[in-house]
Amino acid sequence: MSALTMPAAVIIARGKVEVQEVFEPHPGFGEVRIRVHATGVCGTDLHLLEGHFGAKFPLIAGHEISGVVDELGAGVLELKEGDQVAIDPNLSCGQCHYCQRNLFQHCVHHEALGVTLPGGFSRYVIAPARNVYQAQGLTLDQAAFAEPLGCVAWGMRRLKPESGSTALVFGAGAIGLLLMQGLLASGCSSVTVIDPVESRLELARALGAAQTFAPHPELFQELCDLHPYGFDITAEATGIPEVVESLAKYTAVAGKILVFGVAEESIRVQISPYELFRRDLTMLGSFALNSSVPLALEWLRTGRVRVEDLITHRLGLGGVEQALNLKANPGMAGAQKVLIQPWETV
Template structure:
C-alpha cells in the first residue's frame, strides 16, 4: 500500500509499505480522510520518540475493507472513525475506567502505522460508526472528542461565562461544545483577527485580540466586572496559560487542554489568585472515558448528526496522499492561511 513514511525528523516520503497482517480481533480500514494535528508537527520536527520508520496520522476515518475472524459486530463497508488510543485495560486507571490516564497506552500513528496511508489496522473496539456523516467529518471526531473531554470535565453550568484562549481547531470545537452545554456567553481570545472572526461565526459572543486590547479590562467589561466563570486554555502557550489565572472570577474554574512546550513561570499576583480566589484548576489529557471510548466520542458524533456542532467549515485544505510532504511544509512554514488540513489517501466523489 502507499503511505507517507516519516523516515527521520522533518523527512516524509510517500512510498510503498507492506500491509500489516490482520489478527483475529482486528479490522482493516480503507482510509478516506486523515487530518494533520498540531501535535504531528511538533513530533515530526523534534519530539519523535517512537520507532522509525513510522506512519503518522491519528485523526482519520474510512470504511472497513477486511474483518478478522473474531469480529461479529462489524461488516465490510461500514463507515467508521478510527480511535487511535490503545489502552492496556489492566493498569489501575484502566480498571477504574479512566482510560485517558492509562499508564501503558500505545497510539495508532505513533507506536503503530497511522492514517496517512491507504489502509490502517485497528482492534475491533477501536472503530466507531459515523453513519451518514462524511468521511471528513468522521476524521474530525477525534479532535472533537478532545474538546468534549475538556468541556464535559469542567462541568459548565447554564448561564456561565467562559473565556476560550486559542482559536485553533480545538478552540473552535470547545466554543461549540460549550454552547451546546448551555453556557451564557463565550469570549474568544486570540492574536489573529481572522481567527476571532471565525470564532464569532461559530457562536462566540465577544472576541478579544490580546495583542491589541487590554485582556483583563475587556473580560471585566464583558462580564459586568465580575470576571469569567470559566477559562479554557487551548493555545498551549506559556502566555495564555498564565493569563487564565488573571481573568477568572472568585471560585471560578480553569481547564487546561493545551500542551506546555515551555516552562510556565507565574507572576506573584497570578499565583496568589489561585488561593485568594479559590480557583478550581483541572487538566484534560486525551479524550477517553468508560465505557471505552467514552461519551466524548458518542455525544460528539450525535451533536454533529443533529447539526449542533459544525465540522466541515473548519477544513481549509484537501491534499492527496502523494503530496503529504508538501502539506506538512505548508503548515510548518505557514505559507498559506489554513485551518484543518485533510490528507486524502483515496479520493471519492462525496468529498469533492
C-alpha cells in the same frame, strides 16, 4: 498469495517524510482493516516529525482517521464490510492500574495509531474493532474529527460547565473552535474568543462566538468593562505560557480554568496560589479523550458542533510534508484543519 503494496507517507527520520510503497496490512483477531477516507493533520504530527513524544522511525503518522471497513478479522462482532466509521486511535491494555480505574488514556501500556503504530497517512489502516465507531448520519469528513472533538468532549466531562456559564477561550485554531463549540454544546450561555488572526475570529463568530477580540494592550481593561466579575470559565487552546499565566485574572470568583493547549514540556509559568485560594478558583488539565468519541459523534450528528468550515486544505499523501509546514505556521497560511486524503493524488 501475492503481497500487494500501497503508498503511505512515512516519517523515515527526524524531519523527513517520504511517500513509500509498503505492504498492505491485513487484520488479525478482533481487528478490522479500514480504507482511509481522510486523516486530519494535528500538532501532534508535527511533534512526532520533530522526534518528540518518543517517536520511533519509520512511522506512518496520522491519528484523526475516518474511512470504510474493508476487511474483517476473526472475532469481530459488530462491524461489517462497508460500514462508515470513525476511529479512536488510543489503544489501552485493559489490565493496568489506570485501565482498571477507567482512565484508559493513562494506560501504562498505551499505544496509538499514528503515534506508536501505523496510522492514517496511508491507504489502509488496521484498528481493533473496539476502537472503531459507527459514523452513520455523518459524512466521512465529519467523522475525521472524532478524535480532536473527542479530546474536547473529555475536556467538557472534566470541566462540567454549569448551565448558563460564560466562557472565554484563547486561540481560534481548529482546536480552539472545537473547544468553543463544545463549551456551547455543554451548557455555556456565551463564549468570547481571543485570537490575533481576523479570519479566524470571523469563523469563530460564524460558529457561535458571542464576541471576539484580537489581543491588544488594553484587552484586559476592555473585557473588564464588559464582564466586570470575570468569566465563569476560562480556557486556552494555544499552549502559549503567557496565555496560561493570564487566565486566572480573567476568571470569576469560584470559576474554572481549563488548560487545553499543549505547551512545551519544559515550560514553567507563574501562578499565585494565594489567588487560587482567595478566589476559590479551580485549575484543570485534560489529556486525550478517554472513551469520549460517542459524545463527539453525537455533537456532530446533531449539528451542535460544525466542522466543515474548519477544513481549509485537502491534500494527497504527497502533501503530508506541506501539511506539516502549514501546521508549523498556521496563522500565515490561514490554515485550519488540513485533511490528508490518501486515495487522491496531489
